[in-house]
Amino acid sequence: MDPTIAWYQPEQIGPAQELWSRIWETQMGIENMNLNNSNPNLENKAPEYISLNYTNVFDQKHGPVNKPQTNNLQLNNALGKRKRENKASTFGLNQNVHLLGDNCSLTPWRIRTQYTPGVVGLHEEIEDFYKYMSPRPEEQQMREEVVQRITNIIESIWPSAKVEIFGSFRTGLYLPTSDIDLVVIGEWEKLPLWTLEKEIKDHDIALPETIKVLDKASVPIIKLTDKKTEVKVDISFNMNNGVRSAKLIREFIDMYPSLPYMVLVLKQFLLQRDLNEVFTGGISSYSLILLTVSFLQLHPRYDAAERSSNLGVLLIEFFELYGRHFNYLKTGIRIKDGGAYIAKDEVQKDMVDGYRPSLLCIEDPLTPGNDIGRSSYGALNVKQAFEYAYLVLSHAVNPQNQHLFSKNGSLLGRIVRITDEVVEYRSWIKQSFPVNAHLSSSLQTYMSTVNAPSHAPQKSNLLLDSSRQEESECSSDSSCRSSTSSIANYWSSSIGSDTMSGKALYT
DSSP, rough: OTTTOOOOOGGGOOOHHHHHHHHHHHHTTTTTGGGTOGGGGGGSSSSSSSTTTTEEEEEEEEEEEEOOSOOOHHHHHHHHHHHHHHHHHHHHHGGGGGGSTTTTTTTTTSSSSOOOSSSSHHHHHHHHHHHHOOHHHHHHHHHHHHHHHHHHHHHHHHHEEEEEEHHHHHHTTTTTTTOOOEEOOOOSSOEEEEHHHHHHHHHBBBGGGOOOOESSSOOOOEEEBBBOOEEEEEEEEOOOOHHHHHHHHHHHHOOOOOOOOHHHHHHHHTTTTTTTGGGSSSSHHHHHHHHHHHHHTTTSGGGGGGGGHHHHHHHHHHHHHIIIIIIIEEEEOOSSSOOOOEHHHHHHSSOTOOOHHHHHOOSSSSSOOBBTTTTOOOTHHHHHHHHHHHHHHHHHHHHHGGGSSSSSOGGGGGGOOOOOOHHHHHHHHHHOOOOOOOOOHHHHHHHHTTTTTOOOOOOSSSSSOHHHHHHHTTTTTTTHHHHHHHHHHHOOOOOOOOOOOIIIOOO
């Protein structure tokens, strides 16, 4: 069991699990993972896991502070750079068996006294998870203040420059610890990365050790963490595609009401496993959203796009598709024109000479020839995590296995947990950034969007061609039904099929 992806389920915990865990740890040479720390030679040696008993709490007056409960040396060494930055990380959860039970504190979204067994209960939990993790007014306002501080600095240097928000903060699909993506639009002979970095340091708005200038990256950016709020910010220059992508995602949210529910769960699933960024061996948030959009576009059931569809079934099917069946070696994903699976050889024809489709090949719906997943070198890590989630959830919702599980156990909690650190961070935000009586117009607009009632899917003004629109409008016609049934055959073809739909996708 890979501790970065999986953890023991409640029914697996017991004497046998403890025995075999010790045997495995000894065999792997991880003697310092003994929770009792009984070996005196290991007293000052850092454990290779992060105890969730470590308390990174938020002082109500002075903001976030670290308060280790045990040996400072061990904990400070254990909290490596990545772990300190990711409050949501569940790495090492297996070393805290008391947090793996059915009544643990890591599933705070469970507000109902009882959930329906099986996939209906999973659907109910996803709805409650979405309500719990959706941005709160004070979180939105706090982030607006961060943006305003940075905008003031930029406009003081370049009055004619324009600062735009894109990414998850613009679409509303952000988690409590998500970063903010900003782009500065202006005219320079050379990108002024170092000039802005100096000004940010001089104004003392960011933690100095977090300010990084990535001038050699394919998209040069400045990364920083706001000192007052611990919100991470990425600043780029003259990248108009980010703003256009955010508008496109908003269109997809209107088309597919189930999209935001699935995306928040999937983002949390990857975030806690450090698979939410390319440079940590995962995939970008934009890639994840496009994977979800493609899944809904090409789903063989008509009702998959409806808000009334079972979110639990959709989630399991998503994990099954991208964790077990999708052929990453031969198949690319096309979003435009209603979506399609295409051979990578076809994708390469539109790419610049010398470039080949990546392992996770997603055709950029806005820029021809661009592969969104080209930097996702760790895509197979994500595939492995998706497959694990599919196995766990499909086993848990199987009616034949219901006698194995506690009636009070969380189905979604088998693959997703929310750490105490995140819960405390949100509580600190609520107390430190109370919402003003007169909310900003952007906040009012955003909250009305989040709380809007579900509605039927609409057609995209950007991507759906006329033929796709006609198909949507005549869904009752027999010719249209036969056209859509071909998608079902395309998706569910047997592994041995010689057609593109079967061979390229599944083999």
